Every structure is written in structure tokens, then in C-alpha cells.
Amino acid sequence: MNTGSAKWQRTLFIASFIVPTLAFFSLFTIYPVAKGLYYSLFDWSGMSQDKEFIGLDNFKALFQDPIVWRAIGNDYFLVLGKIIGIMLLATFFAVSLTRFNFKLAGFMRSIFFIPNVISVVVIGVLWSFIYNPQIGFLNAFLSLFTEDKVTIAWLGFMNHTIWMLLPPAIWAGIGFYMILLIAAIQNIPASYFEAAELEGAGQWKQFRSITLPLIWEQMKVSILNIMMTTLNGSFVIVWIMTEGGPDNSTQVMGSYLYQMAFRQYHFGFAAAIGVLILVLSLITTVVLQRLLRHETVELS
Amino acid sequence: MNNGIRNPVAKTIFYLILIGWSILVLYPLLWTLLDSLKDNEQFFRHLPWALPEAPLLWSNFSYVWSRYHFDTYFVNSIIVTLGSTLLGLLLAATTAYVLARYKFRGSNALYLLYIASMMVPFVLALIPLFFLMNSLNLVNSKTGLILVYTSSVLAFGIFVLVGFFKSLPKELEEAAIVDGASHYGTFFRIMLPLSQPGLITVGIVNVLNIWNEYIVGTILINDPSQYTLPVEIGVMQAEMQYRTEWGPLFAALFITIVPVLLLYIIFQRKIASGITAGAVK
Numbered sequence: 001m002n003t004g005s006a007k008w009q010r011t012l013f014i015a016s017f018i019v020p021t022l023a024f025f026s027l028f029t030i031y032p033v034a035k036g037l038y039y040s041l042f043d044w045s046g047m048s049q050d051k052e053f054i055g056l057d058n059f060k061a062l063f064q065d066p067i068v069w070r071a072i073g074n075d076y077f078l079v080l081g082k083i084i085g086i087m088l089l090a091t092f093f094a095v096s097l098t099r100f101n102f103k104l105a106g107f108m109r110s111i112f113f114i115p116n117v118i119s120v121v122v123i124g125v126l127w128s129f130i131y132n133p134q135i136g137f138l139n140a141f142l143s144l145f146t147e148d149k150v151t152i153a154w155l156g157f158m159n160h161t162i163w164m165l166l167p168p169a170i171w172a173g174i175g176f177y178m179i180l181l182i183a184a185i186q187n188i189p190a191s192y193f194e195a196a197e198l199e200g201a202g203q204w205k206q207f208r209s210i211t212l213p214l215i216w217e218q219m220k221v222s223i224l225n226i227m228m229t230t231l232n233g234s235f236v237i238v239w240i241m242t243e244g245g246p247d248n249s250t251q252v253m254g255s256y257l258y259q260m261a262f263r264q265y266h267f268g269f270a271a272a273i274g275v276l277i278l279v280l281s282l283i284t285t286v287v288l289q290r291l292l293r294h295e296t297v298e299l300s
Numbered sequence: 301m302n303n304g305i306r307n308p309v310a311k312t313i314f315y316l317i318l319i320g321w322s323i324l325v326l327y328p329l330l331w332t333l334l335d336s337l338k339d340n341e342q343f344f345r346h347l348p349w350a351l352p353e354a355p356l357l358w359s360n361f362s363y364v365w366s367r368y369h370f371d372t373y374f375v376n377s378i379i380v381t382l383g384s385t386l387l388g389l390l391l392a393a394t395t396a397y398v399l400a401r402y403k404f405r406g407s408n409a410l411y412l413l414y415i416a417s418m419m420v421p422f423v424l425a426l427i428p429l430f431f432l433m434n435s436l437n438l439v440n441s442k443t444g445l446i447l448v449y450t451s452s453v454l455a456f457g458i459f460v461l462v463g464f465f466k467s468l469p470k471e472l473e474e475a476a477i478v479d480g481a482s483h484y485g486t487f488f489r490i491m492l493p494l495s496q497p498g499l500i501t502v503g504i505v506n507v508l509n510i511w512n513e514y515i516v517g518t519i520l521i522n523d524p525s526q527y528t529l530p531v532e533i534g535v536m537q538a539e540m541q542y543r544t545e546w547g548p549l550f551a552a553l554f555i556t557i558v559p560v561l562l563l564y565i566i567f568q569r570k571i572a573s574g575i576t577a578g579a580v581k
Contacts, residue, residue: 028432119511
């Protein structure tokens with residue numbers, strides 16, 4: 001009897017700690033995600049209740065829409081550019097600030113993280129100002145070297161404007177990955193480096209044969225993380241700085257989803273873009289994991 | 301002991317790069333403040349890096365505060381951020397504790413569900429979320445925003461706190477149970493106070509993320525009286541195309557940045573460890 005009631009109390013306790021959270025999470029996260037998959041099968045303007053089931057027609061339309069292809073291209077351009085830019089700089093900073101006995105290293109570590117605590121909206125507005133054709137920093141700086149005032153509209157090129165979105169994205173992302181790599185480097189036993197030092201290995205040799213192999217796991221995590229956050233979230237900075245323009249040339253999947261849903265009210269089509277983002281980020285995760293695992297074998 | 305770099309030329313180059321990046325990070329903050337003290341004319345007449353002319357236009361701040369209603373947005377942001385952070389902590393800590401300390405059927409699956417959800421792109425949920433909130437009459441409401449933000453921080457909180465509870469020694473709970481404490485008593489009087497460092501880490505990271513959140517806010521809030529700061533910044537930026545008020549715009553940016561910057565300065569270590577904890581899945 002006694003044990004029975006103790007067991008009942010335990011069950012009650014577990015339920016009271018699990019159920020509210022799960023109910024909350026189900027309603028505001030799981031249900032919307034599931035519903036997103038469901039909506040992608042409908043032709044629906046959102047305004048009326050009459051949704052028409054059209055099966056996979058939204059996906060057919062998706063692949064016939066040249067803007068979607070451009071958006072995918074832009075997304076992967078940002079993924080690649082950010083992985084290269086962030087990983088190079090973050091690794092460089094992480095190694096410099098841990099292995100080289102610089103004074104100010106602790107201070108700089110704190111400074112470099114600052115962009116990560118600032119809202120993407122604020123970052124977008126600041127960089128729009130840097131690129132501003134009339135009163136922006138970049139043109140004013142270039143004008144120092146030319147006779148005429150430079151008035152380039154940096155965010156207005158018909159092609160390649162997406163390049164302009166790379167610097168703010170890299171600037172904003174580095175601190176986070178630097179901290180991740182610093183933690184990894186600090187986990188390496190100091191004796192490894194001391195032994196290498198005694199054998200006369202220079203800093204570059206130490207980096208190649210000790211640091212790099214031992215932080216590779218964290219670099220892998222970082223690369224995957226950059227890929228995922230870019231596919232899922234890079235559209236905010238795009239939306240703030242260019243709204244996907246000019247003429248849809250900087251559209252990424254997320255911004256196109258937003259525009260299709262909340263500007264043009266093609267909710268079914270937009271939901272299909274959401275599914276596309278999900279599928280592509282899963283595929284890319286698998287592919288990257290295979291590629292990077294291969295790399296580990298070569299290194300060790 | 302590590303000797304650092306021996307070659308003085310290399311050392312200088314490394315130093316220059318590091319100092320260069322420090323400037324690239326710090327300067328935009330400084331210039332946000334400086335430009336918030338200029339009038340429109342100074343933006344067009346002088347170089348962007350020129351110092352503001354005397355008298356400094358501190359009035360830009362009072363202007364955005366009252367004319368752009370930043371007093372309202374600031375308060376909205378605080379209510380939404382605190383509300384969802386506290387509710388999120390409570391919901392995450394309770395589930396995390398049970399997942400860390402009690403074995404029951406489905407406990408592993410439940411944990412995996414929360415972890416896996418961190419891999420799903422949130423954009424997918426945006427459209428249904430809008431219609432869900434609309435049908436619940438929670439569009440244009442701070443409550444609605446709090447509910448959605450709370451849900452969005454649960455997975456991260458559970459992930460970090462499960463790890464934290466697991467790291468606490470079991471003897472304390474065993475002693476409490478011997479002393480006749482109930483499951484609830486053990487949790488609220490012993491485990492929760494002990495997990496304070498973990499709660500603070502998760503709480504601070506959530507405060508930063510929610511304070512800075514833009515896209516959900518933009519979709520769920522159209523009524524200006526309910527805007528949060530980032531939503532208003534987005535609106536202001538769009539308006540600048542036909543109404544140029546650069547000084548007030550920078551004052552607005554500065555007002556938005558300062559609270560998180562202060563928080564960062566105070567809780568630097570917590571923030572760095574908390575944010576990176578979520579990435580090492």
C-alpha cells in the first residue's frame with residue numbers, strides 16, 4: 001500500500017513537471033512546424049478559409065520559379081562565404097589570443113564577442129549606413145583617393161549585390177565561433193605544446209600538428225552550425241538591408257518565404273519554401289558531415 | 301611555458317591585425333553614439349567620421365524617446381523579455397530536472413524531441429504561427445509574443461539544464477529524501493537553489509536573444525503601441541527612405557544596444573559559456 005502511494009506520488013510529480021512544458025512546446029512549436037508541412041500542399045491566400053488541396057503543385061511551381069533557384073544560389077553563396085571567412089578569422093583570432101602570450105589578449109577576446117550580443121536589425125541598419133551612396137562610410141573613404149566624389153550604390157548592383165551582405169554577416173558571426181575554438185584550444189594539455197617546444201617546433205608547426213587536429217571536432221561543429229544558422233536565419237539581415245532587391249537579386253530562401261507569405265499572401269507557396277529550407281538543411285548537414293569526417297581521417 | 305612568437309616582424313603583423321579587428325568592432329559602436337548627436341545637415345556636409353558639432357544634439361534622444369515613442373517600446377521590450385525569460389526558465393528547469401534525475405518510459409525520447417527541434421528551421425513555423433496566434437486572438441499582444449518566445453527558448457534551456465542537473469551530486473537529494481522531503485520539496489528547496497549558476501547562464505542568453513528578436517515580432521505585431529525595440533528599428537529603417545532623420549535613427553540604435561551591452565559587460569563569462577554550450581550538440 002505504502003509503496004503504491006509512493007509510486008503514485010512519483011508519477012504525479014513527473015507528470016506535473018513534464019506535461020505543462022510539453023503542452024506549451026507542442027502548441028507553439030511542434031504544431032506550427034507540422035502545420036507548415038501541411039500548408040505546403042495547399043493553394044491558399046490566407047485571407048479566406050477556402051484552401052484548395054493541390055498536392056505537390058507548390059513544389060512543382062517552386063522549381064519552375066527562377067527566383068527560387070537564385071535564392072538557393074544566394075543561400076549557398078552565403079553559406080560558403082561565411083564558412084570560409086568566419087572559420088579563417090575565428091581560428092586565427094582564437095590561436096592568436098591563446099597561444100601567443102599577447103598582452104591585451106583577454107581584453108580583445110571580450111571585445112571580439114560584442115557583435116554577437118547586438119541585434120541583427122541593428123547590425124543591418126549600421127551596415128546599410130556604411131554602404132549608403134551619399135553619406136556612407138565606404139564612399140567617403142574611397143573619395144579620399146579620387147578627384148570626384150564616389151557615389152556608388154553598393155546595395156544597388158543588378159548582379160553580385162549579395163557579395164555586399166557577406167561582410168556584415170562575417171563581422172557579426174566571428175566572436176561566437178572564436179569563443180568556441182578558444183575553449184577547445186584551452187582544453188589541450190599544455191604538456192603537448194611544451195614537448196613540441198623542446199623539440200624546437202615553431203608556432204606554425206605546433207598549430208599544424210597539435211592545435212588543428214585537436215580542435216578539428218569543434219571546427220566541424222562550427223562549420224555545421226554556420227551552415228544551419230545561415231540557411232535558417234540569414235534572411236533577416238537580407239530583409240533589413242535589401243529586402244531581397246534590387247529585382248530579387250539578393251533574395252535568399254527565407255526572405256522569399258517572408259515576401260511570398262506576408263507581402264503577396266501566397267501562403268501555400270511560401271510554406272513550400274519553408275519545407276525546401278528544411279530539406280536542404282538536412283541534406284547539407286549529412287553531406288557536410290561525410291565530407292568533414294573524411295578530412296579527420298586524413299589528419300590523424 | 302609557451303614562448304609566443306619569436307620573430308618580431310611576425311609578432312608586429314599579428315598585433316596589427318588584432319588591433320585592426322578591435323577597431324572594426326568597437327568603432328561602429330562609438331560612431332553610433334557620435335552620429336546620434338548630429339543634425340541632418342552635418343550628415344550631408346561633413347565626412348561620416350567627422351565629430352559632431354557643438355552644441356551636441358542630446359535632444360535627439362529625447363526626440364526619439366517621446367516623438368517616436370521609444371518610452372513605450374522600451375517598456376514593451378522589457379516586459380516581453382522578462383516575461384518570456386522567467387516563464388521559459390520555469391518550464392525548462394522543471395522538465396530538465398525530471399529528465400536528468402528520473403527514469404521513466406519515454407524519457408529518452410522526450411529529451412531527443414527537444415534536442416532535435418533545435419535542428420528544425422524556425423522559418424517553417426512562421427506562417428502557421430501567425431494563423432494560430434490570430435485564431436487565439438493573440439496577434440498584436442505582448443502576451444502572444446511572450447508565449448511564442450517562451451516556447452522558442454525551451455529546447456536550449458532544457459539542453460543546458462539537463463547537463464547542469466546531472467553534474468550536481470546525488471547525495472544531496474538522497475539526504476533530503478531520508479529527511480522526509482517530498483519530490484517537490486527536494487526540487488524547490490534544494491536543487492533549484494543549487495542550480496542557480498546554470499539558471500543564470502540560460503536566463504542571460506535568453507534575455508539577449510529575446511531582446512534582439514526581430515522577425516517573429518514583426519509578423520505578430522502590427523499595432524505600434526505593442527512594438528518592441530527591434531521591430532521599431534526595422535520600421536524606422538524602412539521609413540528613412542522618404543523621411544531622413546539620421547540623428548534620431550542613431551539615437552534609436554544606441555538606446556537598443558546599451559542594455560545588452562551593459563548586460564554583456566556584467567555577465568561576460570556567463571554569456572560566453574552559455575552561448576557556446578548550446579552549439580556543442
